[in-house]
Amino acid sequence: MSTFFDANRPTVSHIEQQLKELKTNDLPWKSGKVLAYVYEPDPVAYALIQKAYMMFLTENGLDPTAFSSLLKMEQDVIDIAINLMNGDEECAGNFTFGGTESIMLAIKTARDYNRDKNPNIKKPNIVLPVTAHAAFFKACHYLDVETKVIPVDEKNFTPKILNYQKSIDENTILLVGSSPSYAHGVIDPIEEIAALAKEKNLLCHVDACVGGMYLPFAKKLGYDIPAFDFSVEGVTSISMDFHKYGYTAKGASCILHKRKELRKYQLYTCSEWSGYSIVNPTVLSSKTGGSLAACWANLNYMGFVGFQNIVEGTQAAKTKVEKAISENDYLNLLGTPIMNMIAFSSNKIDLFALVAKMKELGWYIQLQFKHGISPTNIHLSINRANVEHIDTFIKDLLFSVNELSNNTIDSSLPFPTEFLDNLTPEMVQQLKSGLGISDGEAPGDLTLVNRILDAASPEIRDMILKEFVNGLFR
Numbered sequence: 001m002s003t004f005f006d007a008n009r010p011t012v013s014h015i016e017q018q019l020k021e022l023k024t025n026d027l028p029w030k031s032g033k034v035l036a037y038v039y040e041p042d043p044v045a046y047a048l049i050q051k052a053y054m055m056f057l058t059e060n061g062l063d064p065t066a067f068s069s070l071l072k073m074e075q076d077v078i079d080i081a082i083n084l085m086n087g088d089e090e091c092a093g094n095f096t097f098g099g100t101e102s103i104m105l106a107i108k109t110a111r112d113y114n115r116d117k118n119p120n121i122k123k124p125n126i127v128l129p130v131t132a133h134a135a136f137f138k139a140c141h142y143l144d145v146e147t148k149v150i151p152v153d154e155k156n157f158t159p160k161i162l163n164y165q166k167s168i169d170e171n172t173i174l175l176v177g178s179s180p181s182y183a184h185g186v187i188d189p190i191e192e193i194a195a196l197a198k199e200k201n202l203l204c205h206v207d208a209c210v211g212g213m214y215l216p217f218a219k220k221l222g223y224d225i226p227a228f229d230f231s232v233e234g235v236t237s238i239s240m241d242f243h244k245y246g247y248t249a250k251g252a253s254c255i256l257h258k259r260k261e262l263r264k265y266q267l268y269t270c271s272e273w274s275g276y277s278i279v280n281p282t283v284l285s286s287k288t289g290g291s292l293a294a295c296w297a298n299l300n301y302m303g304f305v306g307f308q309n310i311v312e313g314t315q316a317a318k319t320k321v322e323k324a325i326s327e328n329d330y331l332n333l334l335g336t337p338i339m340n341m342i343a344f345s346s347n348k349i350d351l352f353a354l355v356a357k358m359k360e361l362g363w364y365i366q367l368q369f370k371h372g373i374s375p376t377n378i379h380l381s382i383n384r385a386n387v388e389h390i391d392t393f394i395k396d397l398l399f400s401v402n403e404l405s406n407n408t409i410d411s412s413l414p415f416p417t418e419f420l421d422n423l424t425p426e427m428v429q430q431l432k433s434g435l436g437i438s439d440g441e442a443p444g445d446l447t448l449v450n451r452i453l454d455a456a457s458p459e460i461r462d463m464i465l466k467e468f469v470n471g472l473f474r
């Protein structure tokens, strides 16, 4: 167990060296061969982001009156976001630390607005498609709001408005749509969802965490993007992230509201304790000014045209990848992805083996487990840094698919399926070492673990994940 070792403290350079060494087993994102997790800006923007972050590292976003610099930068960033989302002077918003926080605030706003306006609602619920990001489920879990999950179409991976209609009841407070959803990169029918919300006098949230900093630029380039923002009658809030396709440092998203009056329900105040006064617009209280300053600097440096140029490149790369997948007999493209996020499945080759093969060739591609009508699949998020490598990517992908095409799909588990259905936490603990998992260490090859997770029911999958991760962290 590590502890302070004051008698023989390492030097600064030794610590720096250790930090570098700690990175050795991380995903090598600088290779441009990682198609998830990382959104790498160009080198000039990257240097600016680092500088701006460091300049405001210590400033505290806890109190907007103490650091007026942060208030000004937040106002500017939110103005840009509102503009991109076709909002007006009535709109309001706040900078948050991520998409999950923005979504949590959208749910809190809906819950507290309804507590005020519809006090008869005792057990509030939201209606959302099964493709909505897990952050909604997490927010509802934290905020004691129910989720009414509706299915999506097998072909398009989008929900039918009829299913929203069927699910709404007297306790519904919010309808949710994604623009686009992360998993399949498809856009829900926002105009219809928002119209229904308006008709039923409900709030309507659009999750544009990945689309907000992408679709406006794609639209300007002439791509056919359906309306999804505040130009759509009935949309009352939007979440959009800067730390994804805004290519800024992590800790950068926002929550936007159609009317300032709605934002009041997002705020939290506490005058019931003996310390300083608390008025938090967001979930976090003390927070670095770094990510806000980095975001502000990057947005100003890039300008509309800078992002448009990136989108031009990633859209062209996406079209190439989409074509290669669609034309391949072993792969099935899922839905009609509108932006640079693609998912494909296969009932002819082993996708777990494909992930491993691509890893050997230096690529990181993301496995998504089966759920409902969505089969086991591979997700690709094509970001700016991948564009120059895209032809090699396609070549390596097709090569790997071809290599695997002679193998049969290995869906065997180290135990019978009935055993999986009856797994208990104690049994998972016993299984760990056989799976090459030791507490406290990031596992190397996850192929077998992934096969087990994919085969498990959602409940058993959640339980296994909790057992693993509880062991992983101290």
Ligand SMILES: Cc1ncc(COP(=O)(O)O)c(C=O)c1O
Residues within 6 Å of the ligand: 097, 098, 099, 100, 101, 103, 133, 135, 178, 180, 181, 182, 207, 208, 209, 210, 241, 253
């Ligand atoms: C559509 C969508 N919503 C919400 C989130 C959650 O964002 P974060 O990871 O920043 O909390 C993501 C993350 O990928 C996303 O794709």
